[in-house]
Amino acid sequence: MSKRALISVSNKEGVVEFAKELEKLGYEIISSSGTARVLRESGVRVVEVSEITGFPEIMGGRVKTLHPKIHGGLLAVRDNPEYMQQLEKYNIKPIDIVAINLYPFEETVKKGADLDEIIENIDIGGPAMVRASAKNHKFVTIIVDPEDYQLVIEELKEQGQTTLETRRKLALKAFRHTAVYDSIISEVLNEKFEINEKFPQEYSIPLRRKEILRYGENPHQEGALYIKPTEQEGLRVAESEILHGKQMSFNNYLDVEGAVNLAKELDCEENVCVIVKHSNPCGVAVRKTQKEAYLQALKADSKSAFGGIVAFNKPLNLETAQELINLFLEVIIAPEFEKDALEFLKEKKKNLRLVKIKNFNKKPKGFDFRRISGGLLLQDRDLQLYKELKVVSKRQPTKEEMEDLIFAFKIVKHVKSNSVVIAKNKASVGIGPGQTSRVDSLETAVKKAREFNLPLEGSVLASEAFFPFRDSVDEAAKYGIKAIIQPGGSIRDKEVIEAADEHGIAMIFTGMRHFKH
Template sequence: MPHAKAADIQPIRRALISVSDKTGLIEFAAALNEAGIELVSTGGTARAIKEAGLPVKDVSDLTGFPEMMDGRVKTLHPMVHGGLLAVRDNEDHKSSMEVHGIARIDLLAVNLYPFEETVAKGADYETCVENIDIGGPAMIRAAAKNHDYVTVLVDGADYAQVIAEITEEGGTTMKTRRALAHKAYARTAAYDAAISNWFADELAVEAPTYRAIGGTLKQSLRYGENPHQKASFYVTGENRPGVATAEQVQGKELSYNNINDTDAAFECVAEFNPEETAAVAIIKHANPCGVAMDGSLAEAYRKALKCDPVSAFGGIIALNRTLDGETAEEIAKIFTEVIIAPDADEEARKIIGAKKNLRLLVTGGLPDPRAPGLFVKTVAGGFLAQTRDNGVIDDLDLKVVTKRKPGAQELADLKFAFRICKHVKSNAIIYAKNGATVGIGAGQMSRVDSARIAARKSEDAAREAGETEALTKGSVVASDAFFPFADGLLSAAEAGATAVIQPGGSMRDEEVIAAADERDLAMVMTGMRHFRH
């Protein structure tokens, strides 16, 4: 029914507080009490307020029912929801409140059971289910719907603003209540998204009828890929080390492009087990421009840089081990935007500290390249969702399909190159030698063009290094997808490659194999492709 327009300033006489995260709780409750506001609370929140010496009424005093069923039932009651939902200027609502003895609740402060944190810790199924909040979201949605009259808080960061308004205005403004209602619905939406996606993973539902994506704002960005685009950085709570979970030790604020490229860099370098080898990936525009492995990070960095020192300028550097002083000294010789690593020692931090604008991120670990996950890309009117590309070459059944088998070093380099293919935009061609990329062709419409571009860039890198022949001479080559014709393979052979790794699966595989045999190339097929669009 229509009702009179609510007043801009709504006074607060009673507040219901029920929070799992009690950060700032006592200060907030004390300020409300100081303003003459009656406090009602539940369970552990009520105990915390009482222990602080503040007056508080238990919600069971309001409802006439005790908390029951291990706390599952305590606020799902007309005395609570009537107090939140009643339209104060509606005569019928006011009459119902009087008849049933329902007292108005003017402010609700709730943060939800820590479901996302529980899942991130790897808790078992039953524990995760127990951390699904029911009463909290119901109260939040009720209060948010009635925001004309009720102030709803789901984030402790908003306590101070609300207290300031109560102190200065005698209540909260419509503008604030609407903003808080918007935040409340966004919070319950993100919460339900986390629960539904967890269920989908647990039950192995490949294509849920409804798919929701939720996140929490980590950073408001100055702009997106370009200055005219607006952008923000949200985290989903996935327990995966990376840019979303990293500690920024120093440097300027990360930009949209920084975050995108740093994620690509760290995912790439995580392909290499730090217990087996040191590895470095240098990324530019989300594509590797040099990747290498070696016994030390410093040597791996020098090898990676050699692949394309021009593109490396202003790039992102990812390491799979703790950044040390020697490596930091090498990196500091050229302009770099971001360094990301599991950690950095004291000497390295001091060296990088001299570069005030250089961002240093430490993650505490590496993401697992085999771990499942969800990848989402928007399209007009919807979005595409797929599982993360978690194929790892060590798990594949490799088949030698040519007369000549690859030698031990060739095979090691073939595996190395195919790891990198997974992280290069399609069509991708990677030349590698002695555990380092020596030519990378990315994102071309033709696989032949990618092969030629990679070879030409290797010639440029050779000249930069003062060498007389292209770095691709005596290398191996990897392709992210099959060669549809022999021309791409022939381009690689012309560049000096001696062995090839590719998924296979083309109708012309036999022609490609025959062309490899004619040139005494060794060829290995993986059976798995790594398109990255």
């Protein structure tokens, strides 16, 4: 029985060489339309699908491979006598090797095609053949990735056939390939059809591996980074460009995400610097120059900044780079790196990771995902800051205090709950993250301010959630804090406001909390 290979690919990379090698090994090559033309022009003998089926391609190529003479050849179980008798009865020949990659749906969407063109690039026959071949992997070798051509050729040359282990691996890869393909289609069409069903009954997430990480959260855990091929227009930390330094770890990426989101949150024309450690900001400042912003952010907690991550909202310049080398840092993040700054850091710090973020100035899109045992939590991203700014105290905040209050509230939104942020002159003075009591968070922030000799008198305080009791206000007054911003909404709001009035503290309600777990 002659050996046959069916080749039909949109990605023509390496396909001519692959087909020629199969020809040398005695395979008859079956193909259709565009692939057949490319192979034939390169000197490969090709049998068209229409010659096999006895039926022409119709409807502009929409119907060509969905035929018993193709799918019978793919699905026939070779050690089943009844199946083989049916092949003989209907003059169907088995197909042994299948190389298919699908219509370029994703690429069509990315180039901004209209809906009709997008729909036309939904492959039907391709996935059917891929799945049929993968189902019958005991006898059929299915290839969906040009990277696997060489492996298949080597095994055919060495053993005359592919191994069952290889066929299983390729079948599994094929099923994953079609699953991601269909997931991308469902996500794109949900948007294009404007159905906007936010939480459908069934939901699949297309993911494509970008890299194996150095390790997970800890060295004994393995980790990998996957990218979501949809949502191309938003902030893309997952597709950041590593310009220099060691391979990124799981924690590095989490910290980069947090640092970039906070830097973007501040959203100002001046220079922003954010220093992050273990997913929490430990120093934040806005200044006229980048160097000043970094040095001011560092003042807030130079101890925690050791081994931390620093993010800037503008291209990193040489003057700032020369300051950065004085502290051990894991990662430096910027939308761009000026040439002399990049060369300087590469020369001075061999392992320091320099990360350029894709779409730095755009908002992230899609859901916020959180994994739990046996399931996944989905929620909207926290992209709002407040519903309104309502002064609830007798004393009105000054213009400068109001600017600092909004600045501090933007920071506290990105700090793990329970949290408070003390700020003054658009710089963090003390940050209290992740305590089980808000008073404890305040004490942590005050402790940090005192440790680094930063002035508490005349500062402002932001809380990401309401004060359940007046105790935090009383404590804040002891340290000279003059204004507080918080969501409000506690059953004890009245006594909290009374405490602010007793101490002459201006208090603002935002009407929106920002728990971060």
